[in-house]
Amino acid sequence: MQAFLDTFDIYLLEAVVNGILLGGVLALLALGLNLIFGVIDVTWICYAELVMIGMYGMYYMVQVFGLPYWAAAPIAILQVAALGAALHYIVIAPLLTAPPINQLLATGGVLFILQSFATVAFGIDFRNLGIRLPVLAIGDMHFSYSRLLAFVAALLGMLAIYFFMKRTYTGTAIRAVAQDRQIMSLMGVDTKRIYLITSALGGALAGLAACLLVLQYDVHPFVGLSFGPITFLICVLGGLGNFVGGFIAAFVFAQIISLGGLYSDLEWGYVLAFAFFIVMMFIRPAGLLARRS
Amino acid sequence: MNSRYAAWAVGLAALIALPFVYREPYHLHILVLMLIWSFAYTSWSIMGRFGLVSLGHGGFMGVGAYVTALLWNHLDITPWIGIPLSMVAAGLLALVVAYPCFRFRITGHYFVLVTLALSGIVLQVITATRDYTGGSLGYTPNRAPSGQGLLALQFDDKTTWYLIALGVWVVGLLIWRWVDRSMSRYAMEAISEDEDAAAAAGVNVTAEKLKITLISALMTALAGALYCQYQMFISPDTVSGIAVSLQMVFAVIVGGLYVSLGPTIGAIITILLAEGLRIGFGTKAVGWDNLVYGVLLVVFIIFLPKGILGSVLDKLKAQPKKPKTT
Numbered sequence: 001m002q003a004f005l006d007t008f009d010i011y012l013l014e015a016v017v018n019g020i021l022l023g024g025v026l027a028l029l030a031l032g033l034n035l036i037f038g039v040i041d042v043t044w045i046c047y048a049e050l051v052m053i054g055m056y057g058m059y060y061m062v063q064v065f066g067l068p069y070w071a072a073a074p075i076a077i078l079q080v081a082a083l084g085a086a087l088h089y090i091v092i093a094p095l096l097t098a099p100p101i102n103q104l105l106a107t108g109g110v111l112f113i114l115q116s117f118a119t120v121a122f123g124i125d126f127r128n129l130g131i132r133l134p135v136l137a138i139g140d141m142h143f144s145y146s147r148l149l150a151f152v153a154a155l156l157g158m159l160a161i162y163f164f165m166k167r168t169y170t171g172t173a174i175r176a177v178a179q180d181r182q183i184m185s186l187m188g189v190d191t192k193r194i195y196l197i198t199s200a201l202g203g204a205l206a207g208l209a210a211c212l213l214v215l216q217y218d219v220h221p222f223v224g225l226s227f228g229p230i231t232f233l234i235c236v237l238g239g240l241g242n243f244v245g246g247f248i249a250a251f252v253f254a255q256i257i258s259l260g261g262l263y264s265d266l267e268w269g270y271v272l273a274f275a276f277f278i279v280m281m282f283i284r285p286a287g288l289l290a291r292r293s
Numbered sequence: 294m295n296s297r298y299a300a301w302a303v304g305l306a307a308l309i310a311l312p313f314v315y316r317e318p319y320h321l322h323i324l325v326l327m328l329i330w331s332f333a334y335t336s337w338s339i340m341g342r343f344g345l346v347s348l349g350h351g352g353f354m355g356v357g358a359y360v361t362a363l364l365w366n367h368l369d370i371t372p373w374i375g376i377p378l379s380m381v382a383a384g385l386l387a388l389v390v391a392y393p394c395f396r397f398r399i400t401g402h403y404f405v406l407v408t409l410a411l412s413g414i415v416l417q418v419i420t421a422t423r424d425y426t427g428g429s430l431g432y433t434p435n436r437a438p439s440g441q442g443l444l445a446l447q448f449d450d451k452t453t454w455y456l457i458a459l460g461v462w463v464v465g466l467l468i469w470r471w472v473d474r475s476m477s478r479y480a481m482e483a484i485s486e487d488e489d490a491a492a493a494a495g496v497n498v499t500a501e502k503l504k505i506t507l508i509s510a511l512m513t514a515l516a517g518a519l520y521c522q523y524q525m526f527i528s529p530d531t532v533s534g535i536a537v538s539l540q541m542v543f544a545v546i547v548g549g550l551y552v553s554l555g556p557t558i559g560a561i562i563t564i565l566l567a568e569g570l571r572i573g574f575g576t577k578a579v580g581w582d583n584l585v586y587g588v589l590l591v592v593f594i595i596f597l598p599k600g601i602l603g604s605v606l607d608k609l610k611a612q613p614k615k616p617k618t619t
Contacts, residue, residue, distance in 0.1 A: 043402045045348075045409065094595050101346045104405055105546065106594045108348070108539045112587030115536075119580030221580075225535060229413030232406040240402060268421055274414040281393040281407070 011262060017143060019258030020251065024151035025212055027250035029227070030234045031158055031243060032205030038178045038241035039198040042092055042103045046111035048228030050087075050203060053114060054080040054210025055219040059127050069131060077207035084203020085196050092199070093192075111224075118221035126218040133215065150212035157208045158247075161201065174198055178241070230257070230270065233277050237284075308459055312452040321451040323568060327560050328458035329519050330544070334556035335465040336512030337541040339472055340505055342550050344485035348538040349390065349408030352415035353510045355533025356383040357517030359419060359426060362434045362527060365445065367425070372446040376518040383514030386411075387506050395502045398488065409535060416534035431528030434521065446522050454523050461519060462557070465512060469553045472508070477501055536583075543590045549603030558602045 033047050044050075057079050061072035091110055095103045133145035165171035177184045177194050185191045217223060234253050238245030253273050260269030312321060337350050360379035364370040370378070390411050394404055419426050426432055437445030448454055472478055480501045483491035492498050521527045530536065540563070548559025563586065570582040597604055 037402070043406065045405075091591055091595075098594075099344075100401055101344065101405070102594050104346070104402065105542055106591050108542065109587045109590030109594065111535075112539060112543070112583050112590065114587075116580040116583035116587060120584060225413065225416070229410045229535070233410045236403055236406050236410075240406075270417045271414060271421065274410065274417075277410070278389065278393065281397065281399070 012259075014142065015258045015262040016255065018147065019255040021143070021147040021151040022258055023251035023254030024154035025209055026227070026231065026234060026254050027247045028154040028157055028205055028209050028212075029231045030238065030246035030250050031161065032202045032209070033231060033235050034238070034241055034243055034246045035161070035205070036198060036202040037235070038243075039174055040088070040092065040096075040195050041100070041181070043107070043232075043240070044087070044110075044202070045104060045107045045228075045232075046087075046114055046224075047202075047206060048224030048231060049111050049114035050080055050083055050206040051210045051213065051227075052118060052219065052221065052224040053083060054207045055214040055217075055223065056118060056122055056127075057207075058211055058214045059129060059219055062129050062131070063127070069129070073211040076211055077204050080207030080210060081200040081204035084206065085200040087203070088196060088199035093195070115221050115224070122221065124221060126220045128218045129214055131215060144216070146212075146215035150216065153208065153212055157205060161205070164201075170194075170197060230273065233273065237277060237280055305463065309456070312455045316452075318451055321455055323564065325451065325454050325458045325523060327557075327564050328455070328462045329516055329523065330564065331557040331560040332458070332462045332465040332519075333513055333516035334541055334544045334548070334560050335462075335469055335553075336509050336516060338545045338550055338556045339469060339512070340509040341542070341545060343481040343505065345502065345506065346405050346542070347408040347506075347509070348405055348535065348542065349387075349411035350509070350513045350541050351412035351533045351535060351537035352408075353383040353387065353513040354517035354520070354537060355412075355415045355419060355529065356386060357514030358521035358527045358532040359432065359517075360514075361518040362432055362521050363425060366435050371444050372518065372522055373444070376446075376515065379518050380511045380514040383510050383517075384507055386415075387510035388503065391503055391506045392499075395499045395506075400488070409538070412533060412535050412538045416529050419529045419533060426529075429529055431526055431531075433526050436525075447525070458519065458523070461515065466553055466557075468508065468512065472505070473553065477504060481505060539590075540586070543586055547589065547593055548601060549599060549606075551599065552602050552606060555602045562601070 029047065029051070033044065036047075037043055054076050057076040058069075058072055061067045061075060062069055067075075087107075087110060091106050092103060095106055133149070136143045136145055136148065165175055173184070173189050173194055174197065176187075177189060177191055181191065184194075213227075217226075230253060234249045235246055237253070238247070238249035253276075256273045256276055257269035260272040311324075315321075333350075333354060337347070340347055357376075357379045360382050361372050361375040364375040364378060365372055390407065393399070394407055399407060420428050423429075434445075434447075437447050480491065480496045483494065483496055484498050484501060488498055517532050520532060544559035544563045545556045546559070547562055548557065549555025566585060566589075567582040570585060574581050599607060
């Protein structure tokens with residue numbers, strides 16, 4: 001009995017730590033989505049598909065063209081950033097004055113396009129980088145370096161965004177546009193340019209997430225579906241456009257998924273997270289950090 | 294007005310007579326698929342036309358299909374009872390998700406994202422319970438012993454299925470019309486304009502929205518169950534998940550969201566497109582149909598947000614009417 005309890009606690013601790021590590025990447029994705037929502041007032045349904053394209057970019061650069069991982073990563077980030085800017089320029093910009101639902105559905109169309117483009121161009125095989133990072137063993141607990149790296153890099157990425165928003169002129173302009181779209185264009189801020197920069201930033205965050213996720217998961221055209229829905233849940237739970245709320249919600253969800261996965265399958269972790277989400281909708285409908293009116 | 298009813302009656306009679314005159318199995322198969330999907334798309338549009346854009350209908354459809362098939366295979370419950378039970382299950386799911394959404398004024402982006410997550414989660418549940426549902430490999434209802442086809446709602450000949458699908462499709466259109474003529478329509482239109490103003494004018498916002506959502510979810514579950522019974526094979530990707538939800542939205546937008554036959558036109562166009570691409574490209578076509586779907590969806594939303602039928606009808610209405618010569 002004692003032996004059972006010991007192993008149980010070790011596994012529990014391991015799951016908790018892994019949940020925190022997973023939370024880092026989810027928080028990164030939630031930040032990107034929140035940034036775009038907060039500034040442009042558009043939700044990119046296809047956000048997880050941008051990550052998928054970035055993962056394919058990493059796969060091709062590392063496996064096919066033989067670039068080292070550290071050289072491929074910045075290129076992949078730039079690629080997805082360009083993709084984000086292009087998405088805004090081609091699809092969102094013509095729809096800026098359309099009803100919000102139309103903008104949302106148009107990005108849903110982009111989801112279709114990206115998924116089927118990947119199917120047509122890359123096939124439906126599962127692919128991976130072939131990089132196996134060592135596993136860190138602390139006592140009886142095991143943590144893969146790929147997760148630790150993902151966590152640290154995600155935090156660094158979020159810090160970089162934070163300083164960009166707080167310390168640079170462009171960042172200040174972005175925050176100002178998020179507060180009031182109409183007024184800022186009267187104040188001499190080129191909102192079109194700000195929108196493009198924000199979209200590129202959102203894309204870059206997706207690209208960073210892609211570089212980190214490709215170390216842990218195989219890439220296939222539908223990989224976006226495995227973390228896309230959870231990202232949306234996180235953003236809604238944290239309050240759309242609320243950066244701090246999204247950050248906290250990401251870690252809450254990651255814990256539920258990780259602990260749920262400990263007792264059963266990973267899919268059940270997702271189901272638990274969804275049940276939790278529904279309950280939270282009754283308690284805090286406007287997001288975790290919303291003030292009660 | 295009478296001539297309009299006459300046109301409907303003639304059209305319906307022609308559709309009923311069709312399988313007795315024309316028996317090419319492949320074409321009948323396509324027609325049955327069109328009718329079933331038209332019904333599903335119509336049920337989506339009942340909600341969607343009031344600005345309640347749900348991406349969770351893939352979830353309702355999956356519940357309809359899987360609950361029916363699971364009850365038949367594991368508990369020997371005939372689909373005649375299983376389909377109503379599956380509709381109840383989908384309705385309960387709709388209420389559990391929709392009630393907090395409507396009660397706490399979760400609208401617009403939030404509503405879309407919550408329902409989007411719903412269809413993703415139904416997909417995950419089906420995949421996770423692979424011991425019962427076959428997971429992502431798909432699931433087949435057991436063949437009924439010969440002579441019990443009616444009990445199991447399994448028919449080999451396409452004509453029967455065509456007539457069933459036709460009947461359900463007509464019922465779908467009638468429900469659409471009933472909603473269109475009811476007080477709910479005015480209530481829902483007021484709500485989609487301004488919820489606070491509608492509430493102040495005495496509209497019970499939550500109850501009205503729930504009613505429409507429930508009708509829509511029940512119909513979608515029925516469509517899923519019919520699809521399962523007809524195809525005798527379901528997989529999580531074909532009846533549930535985000536892709537199916539988006540497919541519904543896409544077809545309705547293409548056909549026309551605000552006219553009763555819009556979803557049907559959308560179904561005809563999308564299925565012809567998918568079949569055409571499948572035949573044109575052969576087995577290499579994996580993904581191509583969705584690629585074209587996606588591009589068309591984006592193009593339609595940017596340039597033709599009222600859909601094909603809606604735009605055509607608008608054009609006709611805009612033309613000056615001929616002065617009456619009496």
